[in-house]
Amino acid sequence: MKALVLAGGKGTRLRPLTYTSAKQLVPVANKPVLYYGLEAIRDAGITSVGIIVGETGPEVRRAVGDGSRFGLEVTYIPQEAPLGLAHCVLIARDFLADDPFVMYLGDNFLIGGIADQVSAFRAGGYDAQILLTRVAEPQFYGVAELGPAGEIIALEEKPAAPRSDLAIVGVYLFSPVVHQAVRAIGPSDRGELEITDAIQWLIRKGHSVQSHMVSGYWRDTGRLQDMLECNRIVLESVDRDIKGAVDTLSEITGRVVIAPGAVVENSILRGPIVIGADTKISSAYVGPFTSIGADCVVQNAEIEYSIVLDGSSVDGVSRIAHSLIGRNVEVSRASGPPYTHELMVGDHSRIQVRS
Known part of the structure; x- marks a missing residue:
């Protein structure tokens, strides 16, 4: 089994920090978020990892190297533009070959690892396994609707009226049949190849798409409040x-x-x-x-x-x-009068002062 780690994207919600740094390398408890995912993959018994990189590829390469420090063998796969999660699968075809794989979003933070999920996928013989967790505001996430046996029967991306409170976690497991799905779909309204569309294709064609509930802590670290909350959770231990x-x-x-x-x-x-x-x-x-x-x-x-x-x-x-x-x-601190705030701030910054 292989792993495909997504470390591209622009990280617009963490600007201006991500103008000069990969969002996956912002640290939690002084360790980059990406490292937690790579360690989880290794601990699940997977050693062959492909990393999708974009504009911040050189920084990611310097931080991860050949993967040996994690006990991994890393192959880098450049993506010219962030054209969707399914596009990442499409361009990784040669690396993935005909092996099953886990796709792990590099800016996701999941306590407890993925060993149980990988074991369940292998034992179940599914064509796809999607990790889910219950959230308070499902309208801000990809949302899954389940059948009586836990099978996924429908997915919606940020629905106005969610049919469930089950959000899609940024970890997916696929058999090689997903390569047919990503070739069969077209771009969405935002011009990307959506992995949810590929999964819907699998469902329509009668392939087995199973859910796996995440009981531990999970966060997409794309926002400041999420980074601080992940930092808090790790520091508590x-x-x-x-x-x-x-x-x-x-x-x-x-x-x-x-x-x-x-x-x-x-x-x-x-x-x-x-x-x-x-x-x-x-x-x-x-x-x-x-x-x-x-x-x-x-x-x-x-x-x-x-x-x-x-x-x-x-x-x-x-x-x-x-x-x-x-x-x-x-x-x-500025010294001497007048008692003013002196700022040099980049684009998309946010500063709150109490006067």
Whole structure:
């Protein structure tokens, strides 16, 4: 069995961060989202992985390499434009050959892995198996309607009046018959080859399309609030591990991870939090559910429930919360009158200030 991991797309909901970085490489607890998916694939016993890459392909290649660090053999498959999930299957035909495969959306976050789902697919002999989870607002997702034996009888993409509360999770399992389906369908109204249309084709042709309920935590990390929530969930499971230097004036409470080379001086850290390598925390408060990357500086500042990426600094600012700060960003306090906000902000940014 093989895996097809989708790591293309533009990540428009996380702009401006994704103008310069792949959305699949935004970190959760200081580890890129994509890595969690690759580890789940490996733990399910799959080692041959094809990764679909787009404009951010060079960055993904640098981050993943040949896959050996994960125990995988990785083949990269360029996609000239984001033309739909079914198009990814279409262009991966040579790599997939006639093997069954799991298709894993690289920006999806699924706790608990996929080993059980892969085992159920193999044992059931299905032509397709779709992972589902119950959601409060199904109108924002692809939605499945099930038959009495758990078989999928219909799919709708973001329906105005959903027939169920079962949302499609970004992990699919297919037999080689799906290659007939992706060749048979045409582009949707938005000009893409939709995987839901390919699955509907399988259903119409009488192929077995089964559901598998996801009982654990799942998120599509395409929005800020989803990234922060995934970060919170992972941090809740970390164990205290302090390898950096902490002075006697600092107060460390709860599950706190401090990487080698990090320095904490005269600060309060209340876990769960993760501090990256060679980061300096000085005269600061770092509150729960915060991840701070490597080579950062946080001084004379307060921050909590946030993600700070590598190489950034927060100096003299309070109080930052519910924030995602990109790489090599400087957040500082303006000195002297007039007491104004001074901003240099890129396209599609969002800033909230309290005056």
